[in-house]
Amino acid sequence: MASEVDIDYRGSVEGQLIPTSWINAAIGAAKKLGIEPTGQRYCSLDVADEGKDSNCLAARHGIELQYLKSWSGKNSDIYKTTVRAFALCDELGSTSLTYDGDGLGAGVRGDANNINDERDKAEKSVIHVTAFRGSGQVFQPDREMVKGRKNKDFFANAKSQAWWALRLRFEQTHRAVVEKMPVDIDSIISLDPNLDELEPLRSELSQITYSINQTGKILIDKQPPGTLSRNRADSLMIAFNPQSRSLEVWAKLAE
Numbered sequence: 001m002a003s004e005v006d007i008d009y010r011g012s013v014e015g016q017l018i019p020t021s022w023i024n025a026a027i028g029a030a031k032k033l034g035i036e037p038t039g040q041r042y043c044s045l046d047v048a049d050e051g052k053d054s055n056c057l058a059a060r061h062g063i064e065l066q067y068l069k070s071w072s073g074k075n076s077d078i079y080k081t082t083v084r085a086f087a088l089c090d091e092l093g094s095t096s097l098t099y100d101g102d103g104l105g106a107g108v109r110g111d112a113n114n115i116n117d118e119r120d121k122a123e124k125s126v127i128h129v130t131a132f133r134g135s136g137q138v139f140q141p142d143r144e145m146v147k148g149r150k151n152k153d154f155f156a157n158a159k160s161q162a163w164w165a166l167r168l169r170f171e172q173t174h175r176a177v178v179e180k181m182p183v184d185i186d187s188i189i190s191l192d193p194n195l196d197e198l199e200p201l202r203s204e205l206s207q208i209t210y211s212i213n214q215t216g217k218i219l220i221d222k223q224p225p226g227t228l229s230r231n232r233a234d235s236l237m238i239a240f241n242p243q244s245r246s247l248e249v250w251a252k253l254a255e
Helices: 020-026 078-092 103-121 158-177 198-206 231-239 248-254
Strands: 041-046 054-061 064-072 096-100 128-132 210-212 218-220
Touching: 020 158, 020 198, 041 078, 041 103, 041 231, 054 078, 054 231, 064 078, 064 231, 078 096, 078 103, 096 103, 096 231, 103 128, 158 210, 158 218, 158 231, 198 231
Parallel strands: 041 096, 096 128
Antiparallel strands: 041 054, 054 064, 210 218
């Protein structure tokens, strides 16, 4: 129906994690709902290799994604990527950076420590760096993000939990913007409509799919072979991952 009637070819993707209509509702959601974004500023970094994929840094202010920038990893290295990420944090007024700690991103910590040592010597504020390990255990395993299911019983790993948390944000946003339902404002997400890379982000988000593994847990599926990595979408997911804040909002939703 979505692909044939609404001319939304992404809307009928099997196992689509975030429906396209939810993504569209989130674009400019803060303004639509008359909300001024407040709260902590977070930056997140998804690290690319030296090939065809891109690095990407996302920055949020409270509920709103306000910055998204990707750049090629070709002819570069992790150190240069980390230096650039620190410079962007300074520019955006953030002292917090969360990076993809799996795979290539594992090298960020050592480089970040060296850069922070130099910043400290220069009497410049340090950037607090945290690794997000999607392959790791779920956050707060004995609590519930989904009513009736403990996190450890519902999610295969931290990555699937973080993506599901993002799905819940988009769902709550759609309820508030489109269905005019009362929601906890801290549980929604707003995408700044002026983001330079909004369209590719929207495309990447609509391609995320999930499945249920043999133990009945949610698993986020990998992108099809031969396609580019979803660096923009991944950086957004990392920025809003549950470990960056309390799960009180999700506990409320599960009640």
